[in-house]
Amino acid sequence: MKINYFVHTEIGDRPCNEDHYAVSKCPAGLCFALADGLGGLDRGEVAAELACNAVAEYAQAQAVFSNAAVEQAFLRAQQAVLARQKAEHNETQMKTTLNIVMLDKQNMYWGHVGDSRTYYAENGVLKQRTLDHSVTQMLSAIGQVEERDIRFHEDRSRLLRVLGTPWEKPQAEIEQPVALRGNMQILLCTDGFWEYITEEQIQICLEESDNAQIWMENMLELISRNDQHSERDNRTAITIWIDDGEGDITQ
Numbered sequence: 001m002k003i004n005y006f007v008h009t010e011i012g013d014r015p016c017n018e019d020h021y022a023v024s025k026c027p028a029g030l031c032f033a034l035a036d037g038l039g040g041l042d043r044g045e046v047a048a049e050l051a052c053n054a055v056a057e058y059a060q061a062q063a064v065f066s067n068a069a070v071e072q073a074f075l076r077a078q079q080a081v082l083a084r085q086k087a088e089h090n091e092t093q094m095k096t097t098l099n100i101v102m103l104d105k106q107n108m109y110w111g112h113v114g115d116s117r118t119y120y121a122e123n124g125v126l127k128q129r130t131l132d133h134s135v136t137q138m139l140s141a142i143g144q145v146e147e148r149d150i151r152f153h154e155d156r157s158r159l160l161r162v163l164g165t166p167w168e169k170p171q172a173e174i175e176q177p178v179a180l181r182g183n184m185q186i187l188l189c190t191d192g193f194w195e196y197i198t199e200e201q202i203q204i205c206l207e208e209s210d211n212a213q214i215w216m217e218n219m220l221e222l223i224s225r226n227d228q229h230s231e232r233d234n235r236t237a238i239t240i241w242i243d244d245g246e247g248d249i250t251q
Contacts, residue, residue, distance in 0.1 A: 001105060001180065002243040003030060008220060012192060012232030014039075018060040018096075019236035020048035022056040028069075029104035031059035032238055033077075036116050036190040038095045038162060039233075043088075047096035047164050050084055051077035055100055065102040065176050070111045073100055078163055078170035085164065095164035096173070099130065099188050101240070108186070111174040114162045119192050119202065120178060121185040126203050130175065131241050133161035151195045185215065186240040192233030193219075196226040212239040 011017040018037035024030070033055040037044020054077040062069055077098055085091045097114025110118055117131040131137050132150070135158040139145040145153055163173050178184075185206060197205075197219055205218035216239045223235075 003103065004241040004243075005032075006216045006239050007237070009024055009236040010232075012198070014232075014234055016228055017234045017236075018044040018048055019234045020045065020052045021194070021238060022052035023238070024056040024059050026059045026062060026065075028059070028062045028065045029102060031056065031063040031065075031073075031103075032099075032188060032240070033073075034099045034103040034116055034188040034190065034236060034238060035163075036097045036114065036156070036192075036234070038097075038159070039146055039157075040120045042089060042093040044096060046080045046084065047094045048081045050096075050239050051098045051163055053094050054080040055098070057100065062217075065104045065107070067107050067109055067111075068178060070102055070109045070174055071172070073102075074098065074111060074113065074163075074170045074172040078167075082166065091166070095162045097159075097190070098163050098170075101188060102184060103180070103240075103242075106180060108178040108180060108184070109174075110178070111172050113170055113172040114159055116188070116190045119189075119199075121203075121206060122181070123183050124185065124206050126199060126206070128175075128178075129199070130173070131202075131234060132159075133173070134159050136162065136177070153245075156195075158190075180242060183244065184242040186213075186242075187215075187237060189237035190234065192235035193223065193237045195233070196223040211212040212241040215239045215241070 035048035038047040056076040097116040132234040167205035
């Protein structure tokens with residue numbers, strides 16, 4: 001199995017980049033973490049970095065990946081953020097989204113909390129994405145908001161779940177494992193990325209690509225056209241391209 005990945009991150013028009021990511025080559029396989037610190041609160045960039053670093057540290061110590069490993073990685077990230085909040089007496093701030101993808105030779109294990117997204121495709125066809133923990137996603141589920149209108153709805157930024165709120169568990173949503181069969185493509189992205197490109201456009205860009213970097217560049221070109229008249233948010237994404245056959249991990 002050959003794995004090729006590409007990472008893009010940019011500050012946009014914001015004073016700092018509150019997005020963070022980590023990519024870890026581990027005994028069990030490969031682990032990706034992506035986080036977006038909550039805007040409008042202080043120290044979101046700290047929460048995002050703490051969360052990704054905690055996931056990477058945990059994953060590097062694992063001999064095998066599983067849904068339980070993903071769940072434990074979320075818990076470690078939650079503990080890291082809550083501990084820093086307590087140390088700084090800053091419990092009302094410092095919160096973040098978090099998406100995790102763990103790949104071994106057989107499966108993809110994945111989960112998320114917040115409104116950063118993970119998409120996966122098989123043989124160049126989008127199959128599934130994570131559903132945002134947001135008011136607008138909930139309204140879409142009950143038919144009050146069209147899926148295509150989520151991106152710029154007035155309540156888009158109202159999140160129902162994030163890392164750094166004092167739950168006993170971080171309330172991350174762990175998806176069913178996906179078997180690695182044939183060719184697969186995976187996209188992790190923050191809302192500054194997916195807000196400006198539709199699923200149909202992601203699919204078109206995928207069809208015109210044959211590796212992770214080209215897929216990313218195709219999407220970024222479309223995004224740059226779509227957001228010319230708006231203030232650019234932080235924007236971070238990771239594309240992963242998995243091929244059959246012998247090979248190694250390339251960036």
